[in-house]
Amino acid sequence: MSTFLGMPATRTGRGPSPDAAPGTLGGVGRPEDPLHWGASFPDAAKAALENDQLRRNLGNATATIRSKRARVVGEVPDWEALRDAGSAIKGDVLARLPELLEELERNVTARGGVVHWARDAAEANRIVADLVRAKETDEVVKVKSMATQEIGLNEALAEEGIAAVETDLAELIVQLADDMPSHILVPAIHRNRTEIRDIFLERMGDAPPDLTDVPRELAMAARAHLRRKFLSAKVAISGANFAVADTGTLAVVESEGNGRMCLTLPETLITVMGIEKLVPTYRDLEVFLQLLPRSSTGERMNPYTSMWTGVTPGDGPQEFHLVLLDNGRTKVLADEAGRSALHCIRCSACLNVCPVYERVGGHAYGSVYPGPIGAILTPQLTGEKSDLPYASTLCGACYEVCPVKIDIPSILVELRAREVELGGASPDAADRVWKAAMKAASFAMADGARFRRAARVPRALRAISRHGVIKRLPFPGSLWTRSRDLPEPPKQTFHDWWAEREDER
Amino acid sequence: MRIALAATCIADAMFPQAPKAVVTLLERLGHEVVFPAAQACCGQMHVNTGYLADAVPVVRNHVRTFAPVADGEWDAVVVPSGSCTGSIRHQQKMVLERAGLGAEARTATAVSERTYELSELLVDVLGVTDVGAWFPHRVTYHPTCHSLRMLGVGDKPERLLRAVEGLELVPLEQAEGCCGFGGTFSLKNADTSAAMLDDKVANVVGTGAEVLTAGDWSCLMHIGGGLSRGGTGVRPMHLAEILVSTREAPVVPADRQEVAR
Amino acid sequence: MSDARTEMLSRIRTALGTSTPEATSVPREYRAAGEHAAGSAEVLEVLVDRLVDYKAHVHQVAAADLPGLLAELLGPGSVVVPPGIDAAWLAGLAEVEVRTDSREAPLSAVELDGIDAVVTAARVAVAETGTIVLDGEPDQGRRAISLVPDVHVCVVRTDQVVQTVPEAVRLLDADPGRPLTWISGPSATSDIELDRVEGVHGPRTLHVALVS
Numbered sequence: 003m004s005t006f007l008g009m010p011a012t013r014t015g016r017g018p019s020p021d022a023a024p025g026t027l028g029g030v031g032r033p034e035d036p037l038h039w040g041a042s043f044p045d046a047a048k049a050a051l052e053n054d055q056l057r058r059n060l061g062n063a064t065a066t067i068r069s070k071r072a073r074v075v076g077e078v079p080d081w082e083a084l085r086d087a088g089s090a091i092k093g094d095v096l097a098r099l100p101e102l103l104e105e106l107e108r109n110v111t112a113r114g115g116v117v118h119w120a121r122d123a124a125e126a127n128r129i130v131a132d133l134v135r136a137k138e139t140d141e142v143v144k145v146k147s148m149a150t151q152e153i154g155l156n157e158a159l160a161e162e163g164i165a166a167v168e169t170d171l172a173e174l175i176v177q178l179a180d181d182m183p184s185h186i187l188v189p190a191i192h193r194n195r196t197e198i199r200d201i202f203l204e205r206m207g208d209a210p211p212d213l214t215d216v217p218r219e220l221a222m223a224a225r226a227h228l229r230r231k232f233l234s235a236k237v238a239i240s241g242a243n244f245a246v247a248d249t250g251t252l253a254v255v256e257s258e259g260n261g262r263m264c265l266t267l268p269e270t271l272i273t274v275m276g277i278e279k280l281v282p283t284y285r286d287l288e289v290f291l292q293l294l295p296r297s298s299t300g301e302r303m304n305p306y307t308s309m310w311t312g313v314t315p316g317d318g319p320q321e322f323h324l325v326l327l328d329n330g331r332t333k334v335l336a337d338e339a340g341r342s343a344l345h346c347i348r349c350s351a352c353l354n355v356c357p358v359y360e361r362v363g364g365h366a367y368g369s370v371y372p373g374p375i376g377a378i379l380t381p382q383l384t385g386e387k388s389d390l391p392y393a394s395t396l397c398g399a400c401y402e403v404c405p406v407k408i409d410i411p412s413i414l415v416e417l418r419a420r421e422v423e424l425g426g427a428s429p430d431a432a433d434r435v436w437k438a439a440m441k442a443a444s445f446a447m448a449d450g451a452r453f454r455r456a457a458r459v460p461r462a463l464r465a466i467s468r469h470g471v472i473k474r475l476p477f478p479g480s481l482w483t484r485s486r487d488l489p490e491p492p493k494q495t496f497h498d499w500w501a502e503r504e505d506e507r
Numbered sequence: 508m509r510i511a512l513a514a515t516c517i518a519d520a521m522f523p524q525a526p527k528a529v530v531t532l533l534e535r536l537g538h539e540v541v542f543p544a545a546q547a548c549c550g551q552m553h554v555n556t557g558y559l560a561d562a563v564p565v566v567r568n569h570v571r572t573f574a575p576v577a578d579g580e581w582d583a584v585v586v587p588s589g590s591c592t593g594s595i596r597h598q599q600k601m602v603l604e605r606a607g608l609g610a611e612a613r614t615a616t617a618v619s620e621r622t623y624e625l626s627e628l629l630v631d632v633l634g635v636t637d638v639g640a641w642f643p644h645r646v647t648y649h650p651t652c653h654s655l656r657m658l659g660v661g662d663k664p665e666r667l668l669r670a671v672e673g674l675e676l677v678p679l680e681q682a683e684g685c686c687g688f689g690g691t692f693s694l695k696n697a698d699t700s701a702a703m704l705d706d707k708v709a710n711v712v713g714t715g716a717e718v719l720t721a722g723d724w725s726c727l728m729h730i731g732g733g734l735s736r737g738g739t740g741v742r743p744m745h746l747a748e749i750l751v752s753t754r755e756a757p758v759v760p761a762d763r764q765e766v767a768r
Numbered sequence: 769m770s771d772a773r774t775e776m777l778s779r780i781r782t783a784l785g786t787s788t789p790e791a792t793s794v795p796r797e798y799r800a801a802g803e804h805a806a807g808s809a810e811v812l813e814v815l816v817d818r819l820v821d822y823k824a825h826v827h828q829v830a831a832a833d834l835p836g837l838l839a840e841l842l843g844p845g846s847v848v849v850p851p852g853i854d855a856a857w858l859a860g861l862a863e864v865e866v867r868t869d870s871r872e873a874p875l876s877a878v879e880l881d882g883i884d885a886v887v888t889a890a891r892v893a894v895a896e897t898g899t900i901v902l903d904g905e906p907d908q909g910r911r912a913i914s915l916v917p918d919v920h921v922c923v924v925r926t927d928q929v930v931q932t933v934p935e936a937v938r939l940l941d942a943d944p945g946r947p948l949t950w951i952s953g954p955s956a957t958s959d960i961e962l963d964r965v966e967g968v969h970g971p972r973t974l975h976v977a978l979v980s
Contacts (some may be wrong), residue, residue, distance in 0.1 A: 259970025316871025
């Protein structure tokens with residue numbers, strides 16, 4: 003499989019495998035900006051659609067998780083009540099964010115933790131790199147974390163000569179292949195077992211030479227590879243699923259036990275967390291620990307959840323740092339219509355049900371946050387012009403499954419309006435065409451008499467129809483007729499038919 | 508009942524057989540149908556493409572045209588489209604409020620509260636599932652995304668179809684999957700749209716049905732375009748076009764029903 | 769660093785602006801408890817079903833039979849135990865090297881890696897989700913001991929089994945500072961084609977002794 007995204011802007015010679023020839027295993031490389039890389043969405047999607055293997059991998063995987071989720075959600079009698087509570091708790095968090103963050107800081111500090119604040123990716127990376135260097139180590143183990151993906155922490159640490167070892171199996175696969183994650187929960191969902199075996203054989207260094215592509219064998223190879231690193235690591239870096247303001251408790255939800263290894267064995271733990279990951283009270287965990295696993299992996303509960311509050315003397319890391327990350331979140335918060343994107347608990351249920359994601363995969367979105375949630379979160383975090391708000395049919399499947407009831411379709415529409423405003427400021431050729439077409443349509447459709455005349459226009463197409471259908475139209479109609487016929491327009495519009503009928507009476 | 512018909516712009520211009528069928532059907536059931544000629548479009552295309560300012564005059568025209576239903580001049584507004592009904596119910600108020608048109612936004616809410624998609628009107632308002640139709644054909648039903656998830660019409664369309672004499676309703680695989688139309692999505696992301704369409708067409712063909720029906724001509728135009736391109740012979744027909752068919756005035760599946768009454 | 773703190777808090781306040789919604793009350797219409805009592809037959813049946821589904825090994829025994837069960841499960845080899853474990857549980861062990869680990873005298877990770885198994889008690893178990901929670905008290909020990917050895921034998925009293933997650937959280941809320949490990953089956957991954965593989969980094973074998 004070759005790189006299917008064209009030529010993303012990559013930092014040459016950086017990343018986890020600087021010695022390996024880039025791209026030989028089909029990785030897309032590590033981009034300069036983890037929130038904006040690769041080709042435009044329509045172009046990247048087109049390339050992905052041509053990759054039959056990718057479509058099969060994705061189709062099978064998303065269908066499997068969808069049915070698992072449906073089964074375990076179906077057995078919860080109070081699911082809707084849990085969603086209502088989850089949504090309200092997150093709304094409450096955003097409304098009281100300053101006081102809750104200060105409360106969290108007080109409680110973490112009181113329990114022996116150190117709280118750091120980071121305005122952007124560079125500041126967060128600087129803080130973490132300095133903390134690691136102070137521990138005089140050049141290797142850290144990492145728990146899968148979207149926040150650290152978002153800020154490109156591994157690449158920043160590599161620049162300082164620190165190797166960050168991803169320990170989640172899928173993240174390890176992605177890292178070894180010099181690739182990017184394509185799914186929030188299953189970052190290597192775009193890879194099949196054979197590709198994974200090839201990646202391990204070529205890049206892991208200590209993979210058994212007779213490794214087959216049986217998933218159990220591959221998982222055991224990863225276990226053996228990481229075991230030594232876990233037992234000797236001095237510093238671990240994690241994200242957080244939840245942080246409880248009123249107790250200072252942090253929670254990480256995982257499956258493999260790599261999280262427990264990182265959160266328990268090293269002397270020092272550094273947790274990087276987006277400021278929206280708060281919940282006000284310990285009790286609120288009872289809501290999210292029901293919503294998250296069932297929405298995410300489709301399990302009644304994930305195998306392991308770790309919770310810790312500052313430092314526990316004699317048990318686990320004796321030094322704990324919490325880095326609170328903004329990196330665009332306050333921009334999202336400022337938008338009343340879009341701020342509920344910050345409710346997201348990163349379950350990825352919306353990806354798995356999205357008919358667009360299912361066909362084009364995560365890389366087409368050009369962001370570490372793919373799928374429906376990525377389409378609303380990414381443009382809001384960056385504040386840049388984006389084609390992601392249009393990467394949806396507004397079918398509503400995402401809203402239906404979202405455990406915290408983010409109305410993604412409505413936010414997509416809001417963001418499209420913002421794109422139109424941004425496009426108005428510095429329009430490209432496509433913006434101009436759309437603008438003219440929409441203006442003309444608005445004029446024609448704002449008045450019954452004008453519409454009645456305009457509605458007769460398609461009738462002219464009857465001249466080019468054969469056997470009741472039109473097979474080919476000039477651009478932009480060709481975008482339609484490339485894969486679909488257009489039925490022959492009627493001889494008489496409904497408006498005209500009704501008028502005739504009234505006249506006959 | 509006095510029922511005002513919102514024909515929808517796409518059906519008015521391209522698929523008049525559907526609103527015609529609504530008129531015939533409702534009159535057959537003993538109701539009076541009025542067609543306010545000032546109507547044009549609900550504004551959904553502009554809203555969903557992000558052109559909210561351009562949507563304002565379109566939405567205002569719709570609200571002004573159908574305002575009499577809020578004053579009791581008509582009993583209800585019927586729309587042969589789930590997505591237009593969804594836009595009327597969930598978007599028009601927002602568009603007008605953002606434009607600072609508070610009074611018109613309140614009228615829009617009042618109008619939308621009396622506006623129904625066809626299957627909602629028949630089952631919930633008029634209380635009928637058997638409309639006396641006869642349609643001896645093998646039919647499969649695609650629940651369009653907005654009727655399913657924005658409106659929550661549930662199984663109302665299927666209940667109506669099951670009550671049609673002679674009709675064999677065959678289930679559609681992955682029925683709830685989007686067909687890939689998405690309005691301007693089909694142009695802005697033409698390749699992805701086509702990939703979704705291919706899967707929907709394959710599932711429709713797999714049913715062995717003669718007719719594919721749905722409550723929205725927009726989605727039907729899309730799937731129908733794929734069915735036609737593939738030379739499948741499956742005919743797209745709006746739900747209303749099936750429900751209007753009787754032994755006395757049968758509707759035959761064909762490319763176009765030029766005359767529905 | 770204080771600059772970042774001040775600026776972030778001020779950004780948030782600006783972002784919320786005048787539109788700051790009132791702190792809303794959260795609707796909690798969800799079940800605060802299940803319909804069955806802790807330790808009831810119904811609840812135990814559900815727990816066992818869930819655990820088996822996760823590929824954990826479940827053993828339902830009377831208290832008097834626990835030492836015999838542990839002897840059978842642990843066989844010849846080594847085992848680590850927390851300092852507050854009930855010594856009677858271990859009475860039947862033969863040919864087993866028993867190491868005790870505590871916060872005051874912890875074994876290193878490498879030492880733990882050389883030990884075959886661990887025996888702990890538990891704080892609470894949730895039937896509906898098949899979850900066992902350890903809270904680091906003396907009968908459960910440091911988090912590392914239930915992590916590194918490859919076999920975990922967890923002893924759960926039937927009266928510790930509640931039906932729902934909220935019941936467990938209410939109990940744990942009494943001591944929110946304790947380090948918790950929620951365990952639902954042995955470690956697992958589905959990262960390769962969504963094909964579930966049980967047993968990755970955590971203990972690959974989980975025995976649950978349900979003691980009445």
